[in-house]
Amino acid sequence: MKVIAIHGAGGPETLVLEEREKPEAPYRHLLIKVHATAVNRADIMQRMGFYPAPAGCVKDVPGLEFVGQIQSLGPGCHLDHRVGDRVMGLMPGGTYQEYLTIDESLVLPIPEQYDFIKAAAIPEAYITAFDALVLQGGMRPGHRVLVSAAASSVGVAAAQLIKAWHGTGIGTTRNAQKLTQLADLYDKAIVCKSTEINGRTLPGFAPGVRSYLETLSGTANGALDLVLELAGGDYIEESLDLMTDRGIIVLVGLLAGRTTQLSINKILSKRISLIGTTLRARSLAEKAGVVRAFEKQVLPLFARGLLDPVVDKVFRLDQAGEAHAYLESNANIGKVVLEV
Amino acid sequence: MKVIAIHGAGGPETLVLEEREKPEAPYRHLLIKVHATAVNRADIMQRMGFYPAPAGCVKDVPGLEFVGQIQSLGPGCHLDHRVGDRVMGLMPGGTYQEYLTIDESLVLPIPEQYDFIKAAAIPEAYITAFDALVLQGGMRPGHRVLVSAAASSVGVAAAQLIKAWHGTGIGTTRNAQKLTQLADLYDKAIVCKSTEINGRTLPGFAPGVRSYLETLSGTANGALDLVLELAGGDYIEESLDLMTDRGIIVLVGLLAGRTTQLSINKILSKRISLIGTTLRARSLAEKAGVVRAFEKQVLPLFARGLLDPVVDKVFRLDQAGEAHAYLESNANIGKVVLEV
Numbered sequence: 001m002k003v004i005a006i007h008g009a010g011g012p013e014t015l016v017l018e019e020r021e022k023p024e025a026p027y028r029h030l031l032i033k034v035h036a037t038a039v040n041r042a043d044i045m046q047r048m049g050f051y052p053a054p055a056g057c058v059k060d061v062p063g064l065e066f067v068g069q070i071q072s073l074g075p076g077c078h079l080d081h082r083v084g085d086r087v088m089g090l091m092p093g094g095t096y097q098e099y100l101t102i103d104e105s106l107v108l109p110i111p112e113q114y115d116f117i118k119a120a121a122i123p124e125a126y127i128t129a130f131d132a133l134v135l136q137g138g139m140r141p142g143h144r145v146l147v148s149a150a151a152s153s154v155g156v157a158a159a160q161l162i163k164a165w166h167g168t169g170i171g172t173t174r175n176a177q178k179l180t181q182l183a184d185l186y187d188k189a190i191v192c193k194s195t196e197i198n199g200r201t202l203p204g205f206a207p208g209v210r211s212y213l214e215t216l217s218g219t220a221n222g223a224l225d226l227v228l229e230l231a232g233g234d235y236i237e238e239s240l241d242l243m244t245d246r247g248i249i250v251l252v253g254l255l256a257g258r259t260t261q262l263s264i265n266k267i268l269s270k271r272i273s274l275i276g277t278t279l280r281a282r283s284l285a286e287k288a289g290v291v292r293a294f295e296k297q298v299l300p301l302f303a304r305g306l307l308d309p310v311v312d313k314v315f316r317l318d319q320a321g322e323a324h325a326y327l328e329s330n331a332n333i334g335k336v337v338l339e340v
Numbered sequence: 341m342k343v344i345a346i347h348g349a350g351g352p353e354t355l356v357l358e359e360r361e362k363p364e365a366p367y368r369h370l371l372i373k374v375h376a377t378a379v380n381r382a383d384i385m386q387r388m389g390f391y392p393a394p395a396g397c398v399k400d401v402p403g404l405e406f407v408g409q410i411q412s413l414g415p416g417c418h419l420d421h422r423v424g425d426r427v428m429g430l431m432p433g434g435t436y437q438e439y440l441t442i443d444e445s446l447v448l449p450i451p452e453q454y455d456f457i458k459a460a461a462i463p464e465a466y467i468t469a470f471d472a473l474v475l476q477g478g479m480r481p482g483h484r485v486l487v488s489a490a491a492s493s494v495g496v497a498a499a500q501l502i503k504a505w506h507g508t509g510i511g512t513t514r515n516a517q518k519l520t521q522l523a524d525l526y527d528k529a530i531v532c533k534s535t536e537i538n539g540r541t542l543p544g545f546a547p548g549v550r551s552y553l554e555t556l557s558g559t560a561n562g563a564l565d566l567v568l569e570l571a572g573g574d575y576i577e578e579s580l581d582l583m584t585d586r587g588i589i590v591l592v593g594l595l596a597g598r599t600t601q602l603s604i605n606k607i608l609s610k611r612i613s614l615i616g617t618t619l620r621a622r623s624l625a626e627k628a629g630v631v632r633a634f635e636k637q638v639l640p641l642f643a644r645g646l647l648d649p650v651v652d653k654v655f656r657l658d659q660a661g662e663a664h665a666y667l668e669s670n671a672n673i674g675k676v677v678l679e680v
Contacts, residue, residue, distance in 0.1 A: 232604055245621075251608050258605035264572055265598035267616035268591050274614040276607035281585075 002340075004096035004320045005060045009049030012321035012328075015062075015096075022099050025074030029101045030081060034068040036120035037095040038153075039323045039336040041255065042280070046093070047324065053093035054281045063095030064280070065123035067116045068340075070107075071099065079104045086110040088123050090287070092280050096320055098340055105288040108295055111302040114309070121309035121335035122302075125153040128252065128279060129161050129228070130298050131290050136277050137226045137250040141166040144216075144223055146209060146239060149230035149253060150186060151178040153335045156310050158228050159185035161298070164306040170212060170224075172205040181333050188212040202238045203231070203256065209242055226250070233257020236274065240266040251276045310334030342680075344436035344660045345400045349389030352661035352668075355402075355436075362439050365414030369441045370421060374408040376460035377435040378493075379663045379676040381595065382620070386433070387664065393433035394621045403435030404620070405463035407456045408680075410447075411439065419444050426450040428463050430627070432620050436660055438680055445628040448635055451642040454649070461649035461675035462642075465493040468592065468619060469501050469568070470638050471630050476617050477566045477590040481506040484556075484563055486549060486579060489570035489593060490526060491518040493675045496650050498568050499525035501638070504646040510552060510564075512545040521673050528552040542578045543571070543596065549582055566590070573597020576614065580606040591616045650674030 001022045008014050025031040043062040045051035053059050067088040070081055081087075087107040094100060110119045132154075133139040143165070147158045150171025159182075162169035171186035173179070182189035190212070195204035213223040224242045227249040229235055233256030236249060240263055243249075251274060267274065279287070301307045312332040315323035317340045327336050341362045348354050365371040383402040385391035393399050407428040410421055421427075427447040434440060450459040472494075473479040483505070487498045490511025499522075502509035511526035513519070522529035530552070535544035553563040564582045567589040569575055573596030576589060580603055583589075591614060607614065619627070641647045652672040655663035657680045667676050 232608070236604065251604060254605050254608060259601055259603050261599055262602050263599050264576065264591060264616070265594055267614065268572070268594060268618055269621070270616065271618060272616050274607065276604070276610065276612050278608055278611060281609070 001098035002317060003061055003098070004317060006047050006062060009047070012047070012324040014047055015321045015324065017318050020097070023101050025072055025101045027074055028076045028078075028104050029074040030077070030087075030104050030107060031071045031074070032066060032068040032087065032100050032102060032107075033071045034066045034095065034098055034100060034340045035116035036068075036340055037063045037066050037317075037338045038120050038124065039320075039327050039338065040064050040124055040153075041253070041327070044324055044328060057092040058094035061094040061096055063091065063093065063097070065090050065120070066095040066100060067110055067119045067123070073104070074101070077104050081107070086116075086119075088119055089291070090123050090127060090279060096317065096338065103284055103288075105284070106291055108291060108299065111299065113303065117314055117337055117339065118309055118311060120337040121153065121311045125157040125335060126161070126298060126307065126309070127290065127294050128154050129157040130294055131279060132228055132250045132252050132277055133158060133161055133226065134165075134297070135290065135293060136275050137228065137248050139165055139167060139226055143167040143225040144213070145169050145226045145228060146224050146242065147171045147186070147228045147230065148205070148235045149173070149255065150182055150189065151175065151333045152230055153310075153332075154230055154252065156185060156334050157307075160307045164301050168216070170209055172203075172209075174203075175330060178333055200234075200261070202234050204238075205235075206238050206242060213242070228252065231256035233260050236260055237262055240270070240272065243270055243272055246271050246273075248273045248275060252278070311337055313337070314339055341438035342657060343401055343438070344403075344657060346387050346402060349387070352387075352664040354387055355661045355664065357658050360437070363441050365412055365441045367414055368416045368418075368444050369414040370410050370417065370427070370444050370447060371412045371414070372406060372408045372427065372440050372442060372447075373411045374406045374435065374438055374440060374680045375456035376408075376680055377403045377406050377678045378460050378464065379660075379667045379678065380404050380464055381593070381667070384664055384668060397432040398434035401434040401436050403431065403433065403437070405430050405460070406435040406440060407450055407459045407463070413444070414441070417444050421447070426456075426459075428459055429631070430463050430467060430619060436657065436678065443624055443628075445624070446631055448631060448639065451639065453643065457654055457677055457679065458649050458651060460677045461493065461651045465497040465675060466501070466638060466647065466649070467630065467634050468494050469497040470634055471619060472568055472590045472592050472617055473498060473501055473566065474505075474637070475630065475633060476615050477568070477588050479505055479507060479566055483507040483565040484553070485509050485566045485568060486564050486582065487511045487526070487568045487570065488545070488575045489513070489595065490522055490529065491515065491673045492570055493650070493672075494570055494592065496525060496674045497647075500647045504641050508556070510549055512543075512549075514543075515670060518673055540574075540601070542574050544578075545575075546578050546582060553582070568592065571596035573600050576600055577602055580610070580612065583610055583612055586611050586613075588612070589614045592618070651677055653677070654679055
């Protein structure tokens, strides 16, 4: 079978198409014929050598998600799966390949109305956004939610989930060219303008968020219930003044910085929770729990048209390097898909 | 009635004994004859002008807790209170006085076997420690819990609660003279020794905690379930490497710093929750909930001898300034009480 392997560590050229032996499904696993996978920031980090795959996972093949069909069932399978079923799911790595095996408790059915390409925009983006917003962040109807890096695939999924949950979504981006498209997705889209405050350069979204919140309620400080922090770094500090008491910041991404100076006095006095989260390294049992919650709470919303996966661009598997370079250029809104 | 009022803002000399009119209990409030109160860091902060009392609270009289007797019941009282009942409780301010009024849902009975002085060491210390460890931090039997500023009255209460919950308690202090007494309270007591790491001075408790944890399990990193952070500042950063996945840091105090540089990548990858908390500014309904949980879960443990309030020193109400100076000298282990 064809596989994209990482040779060394560095630029997109380290991704090399190889031929490897097709795996067999072990105990209670499914063998999947992969029809499509997609590119995530984590794949690029892994390619550069910064984000190794967790233990027990293929080390030199990137990829965190797939859509495909069940080719065969391993011994001991007892859930309701059949050969030919269209399924999708997350993996801790190794989805840039023609076949893969996965624990039978971790796959989800693909919504009937979608082809494989469209469905490839679902797993990582929507499961990450759902887990962070709802399972970690406790999102409820009416919540006011701020999302940084809002044009990312997780940001796009988050915008739709916030709408479906009857909340108010505010998305920020550093790229002014994305504003028009973001404004369709979010109740309010804001372009960050770096601002110096007390000798420190902050991302600069707070003034825009504050004036939007004022239009809602006449008050601005203390109005955000939830922050989906996809950028990290100094974005956290800048959001503190905007939050309501007992507000929650769910930290999912670190592109804007792995460390930051934080006013913990504000965290204390507003009783804020800062919750770090990542899906990749969780136990099988915990992942299966997230997948079942997603199947029950989120999958029906695709059929009802409340959620609509956004594919930005499709590459062939052998163009994985080009797909990486494209994602690194930050030109996308929504998902960069690899057709296998 | 006698009252200790703050005149201006500054040192202990700003605390002045005054005569004021005795209050009357309003609707669904109790009039309490105060027998004792106690000194908290927040009182000192308030005296210095840094920590104003919340809205709706007397502004110029410090004090967050009291023990006393019910003198009269206001109109509309419907809970099971009687004149003469020995009660204790928390207030957002204004307990340095002979009489006070409080919502009838916020008082707790004083354990029978204690006199007023001993009971005065209960409310703020034990309710704060219980709320932070159990209600916010989700403490469970078997948890490994690190407490900074462990010789403070909250730290002493926390040590006893951790033991009663069948957990392992590790307490840190900057004062080597407190080590012996702390070693009686905690499974392990550690004196901080400031350490320079990557050009940054950290409190320096991690090596001691790590070697103790190694004696427990053969492994040290990733072993703490819960941190009761009473110091704040750089203590948070130093504890990150010691924590287990999904570990919780409950931030209650800021004496060691109101801002800090934080490795949020560790918060993300270990899925740590940093939860700020404070009792003072909560709504009546929320406070009443904490008080009822405390009555049910914690009060019986005093009668069984599992919890034992520690009074460090007793001052008269008119010695409030001396009591403040004593607490500021950091000489105490346990509570500094004011007899009214």
